[in-house]
Amino acid sequence: MNDLARTLESIPAGDLLARADRADERAVRAVLAKEGRDLKDLAVLLSPAADRLFEEIAAASARLTAQRFGRTVLLYAPVYLSNECVNVCTYCGFRRDIDVRRATLGLAEIEEEIRYLAGQGFRHLLLVTGEHPKNVDLAYLEAAVRLARSLVPSVAIEVEPLDVEGYRRLIEAGIDGVTLYQETYDRDLYVRYHTHGPKKRFDWRLEAPSRAAEAGIRRVGIGALLGLADWRKETIRLAAHARWLLKYHWRTHVSISFPRIREAASHFAPPHPVSDRELARMVAALRLILRDAGLVLSTREGPGMRDGLARIGITQMSAGSRTEPGGYGRPDDAQKQFMVEDTRSPAEVAARLAALGFDPVWKDWEEALHG
Numbered sequence: 547m548n549d550l551a552r553t554l555e556s557i558p559a560g561d562l563l564a565r566a567d568r569a570d571e572r573a574v575r576a577v578l579a580k581e582g583r584d585l586k587d588l589a590v591l592l593s594p595a596a597d598r599l600f601e602e603i604a605a606a607s608a609r610l611t612a613q614r615f616g617r618t619v620l621l622y623a624p625v626y627l628s629n630e631c632v633n634v635c636t637y638c639g640f641r642r643d644i645d646v647r648r649a650t651l652g653l654a655e656i657e658e659e660i661r662y663l664a665g666q667g668f669r670h671l672l673l674v675t676g677e678h679p680k681n682v683d684l685a686y687l688e689a690a691v692r693l694a695r696s697l698v699p700s701v702a703i704e705v706e707p708l709d710v711e712g713y714r715r716l717i718e719a720g721i722d723g724v725t726l727y728q729e730t731y732d733r734d735l736y737v738r739y740h741t742h743g744p745k746k747r748f749d750w751r752l753e754a755p756s757r758a759a760e761a762g763i764r765r766v767g768i769g770a771l772l773g774l775a776d777w778r779k780e781t782i783r784l785a786a787h788a789r790w791l792l793k794y795h796w797r798t799h800v801s802i803s804f805p806r807i808r809e810a811a812s813h814f815a816p817p818h819p820v821s822d823r824e825l826a827r828m829v830a831a832l833r834l835i836l837r838d839a840g841l842v843l844s845t846r847e848g849p850g851m852r853d854g855l856a857r858i859g860i861t862q863m864s865a866g867s868r869t870e871p872g873g874y875g876r877p878d879d880a881q882k883q884f885m886v887e888d889t890r891s892p893a894e895v896a897a898r899l900a901a902l903g904f905d906p907v908w909k910d911w912e913e914a915l916h917g
């Protein structure tokens with residue numbers, strides 16, 4: 547077990563929540579009035595008393611987001627390069643033991659996808675793959691990143707965990723971000739959900755955002771797959787992970803994603819479903835603990851939910867997403883990872899954000915901050 551894992555294991559999330567469950571509304575308001583907040587405060591914001599004060603908490607989260615980020619929402623699109631995978635993650639439509647249409651895009655197909663997205667206005671793309679050491683190796687990723695960077699100014703990856711040298715090579719090729727969800731921070735549940743393949747290594751995955759930061763990446767995105775474990779405990783451990791990264795890798799920007807499990811070819815029924823209200827509470831509570839974290843929402847959520855969460859604290863959103871390789875140019879040629887709920891076009895999403903008083907941005911506004 548590494549230092550980060552030991553630190554996360556030592557956080558008594560259950561006890562913090564049990565104690566916070568005795569909090570009253572006065573205690574919640576006291577947390578709202580504070581400047582700096584810790585994990586105990588986060589537990590109070592997740593308590594039943596806080597549920598009764600949700601409107602006040604959401605308003606505080608919205609105010610803080612406006613202070614730190616203005617009214618901007620960065621739009622991005624995922625580009626699925628491959629759905630080949632050697633892992634069995636029980637919840638995923640790409641798991642190796644499901645017989646689905648597989649594809650790994652060649653460079654010409656990747657170019658087609660990226661040109662399509664650039665034509666829609668996107669300047670920030672997230673390249674996504676499963677884990678397949680033979681067909682999706684580092685050289686493949688480097689070539690894909692170089693190509694993508696020749697067409698758009700900002701490219702991030704969501705791929706298997708790499709070592710520091712691997713991240714260095716991809717930074718050299720042009721990535722500025724690494725997204726990697728731990729899926730669940732509950733070690734025992736993690737073992738149950740990840741039954742075969744290299745992804746079984748909990749600690750290797752947990753340390754990956756730190757390795758990317760050590761390699762010099764500008765931003766890392768972390769998250770838990772919502773539905774796998776108790777959402778309140780996951781929120782506390784996720785916040786602890788983010789705080790660790792901010793403490794030891796302060797030059798790296800940290801963002802948090804909120805992927806809720808959606809229908810997939812795995813037909814997985816989430817044992818800990820997260821309701822709309824719980825998701826909104828999670829977004830607001832994390833904003834109040836992590837004031838400068840980017841909060842990211844995908845098209846796993848429907849239009850109404852996305853509009854609502856943008857008002858509370860979301861600062862980045864995907865739009866017009868396809869979740870299968872080649873999905874923009876040749877929809878339905880390969881298996882999707884999951885069904886999207888928001889099927890609006892990027893232009894429709896941007897127009898709606900503008901109507902809500904936000905400034906949808908396509909280019910990476912952080913560039914101006916980081917130089």
Ligand code: SF4
Nearest residue numbers: 631635638640641676
């Ligand atoms: S979640 Fe990722 S690693 Fe797991 S089966 Fe799906 S694509 Fe493979």
